[in-house]
Amino acid sequence: MTAFLDNVLTGLALGSVYALVALGFVTIFKASGVLNFAHGSLLLLGGYLTAVLHDDLGFAGALALAVLATATVAGAIDRLLLRRGGPDPHAAHVRTIVTIGVDIVLLTDLARRIGGDLLPLGDPWGDSVTRLGPVTVADSRLAALVVCAAAIGAVFALFRYTAWGLSLRAAAEDTEAAALMGIRLARIRTLAWCLAGALAALAAVFLAAFPAPGLERTTGQIALKAFPAAILGGMASPPGALAGSLLIGLTEALVAGYQSELHVLGEGFGDVVPYAVMVLVLLVRPTGLFAARGAARV
Template sequence: MTGFLDSLLGGLALGSVYALIALGFVTIFKASGVLSFTHGSLLLLGGYLVAVLHDDLGFAGALAVAVLVTAAVAGALDRLVLQRVGGSDPHAAHVQTIVTIGVDIVLVTDLARRIGGDLLPLGDPWGSAVTDLGPVTVADSRIAAILVSAVAIGGAFALFRYTPWGLSLRAAAEDREAAALMGVRLTRVRTAAWCLAGALAALAAVFLVAFPAPGLERTTGQIALKAFPAAILGGMTSPVGALVGSMLIGLTEAFVAGYQSDLHVLGEGFGDVAPYAVMVLVLLVRPAGLFAAKGAARV
């Protein structure tokens, strides 16, 4: 029972962090139709900034700067690079998706060079502290991940639901041409979406490298790819679906790791591919995702 509860709490914490990243995928896709592959580099950038700044600014100050800078870099990438690619081409979003792969390679290469073979601590206030919750001992970083992610996700949902930008985002997701005719400034909407996604990625980096993880390393950005199945499971246009998919992926990964000895027949590395296995199984039943919007059919 203790092992089950430990895996459950670990899965919830991991799913909460994946949700921050998956919301970025979904927000960008809703605003522009672009499937962003820059999330790994943006996450790595956010974590790197916290690592190098926390001695001078303290953890809170370093995190604030990292979130703002990563958001600005993401917005600049969209405004100065992606929006200049494709022009009026109806397939511009596909071309821009390919461009994000190249941008990610450039950023990751530079950041990996700066990090080298080091493990960089982020100076988070939780350290290796743990808390006893009944029969289960939980790392404080996991508790913080759940609480902070819940606040950030709640704030993002409030933006989607109650702000003019959120209304414009939903309109753009439904029909970009009609939204533009109604006065929605699509370039501003999508740039703001990229900024939000960058900020969420920087925040996620803190908890992905916190205890029990050893610290930030040059391969940390690859973890963002595990949130990709979560966004796919949700249908790519549903923030709620991204949240549900993230929890499903996080719990799957945690339980596979916790019961690895019972799943040895599947191989020692099955935990690494489990999120993608779940994605494939769900898509076989729901090809458009769990929460994909139903399109109107013209008869």
């Protein structure tokens, strides 16, 4: 029972971090119809900036600057590379392909800078642990649960109670009608990219924290595990992204925790289980768990 509770806590912590990344995928898709394949590189950029700046600025200062810088870079990608094509649905496919090129450029440069090193992010939790009844949990996992829950709550409040969130939901429902009503689609899209970049930078801190050894050049690939979570929930559904992320996180943690009992599936099954879950769910619900049905009130 203790092992099960430990795996559940680990899964919830992982799922909450995946949710930050998945919300970035969903926000950009809602705003522009683009699948952002550069999201992993943005995550790695945020983590790298935190790692190289924390000695001079402290952890909080480095994280704040990394979040701001990553949001700025993400917004610049939209403004400088993805503005052409207007609301044409075919232009969204071209923009998606462009993000693959952006990912290659960013990842190549960051991988060159990081090399084979493991970079510490200077987080205050270190390798300390806390005992909760029969369960011992890393403080970094508890911090991930608290911080990610607060960030996710703030994002949902942003969607629900701000003019930008209302405009984003209106544009996602009908782009042409939103433009005719005076909504500035370019601004909505750029702000969506900025928000996604900020969330990716925040997620990087917890993906590189204990029990992970630190930030490495492959850390950005973990963002790909959040992609099935976004697909599971219905690509344009923030609640679906949250539910899908928690499902992926719990499944991954339980598979890793009971690897010895599941050895028949292979030692690397934990790495592919997010995609296996995605395929199984999509066989039953091809549009995702929380896909929009019909009209929506905005």
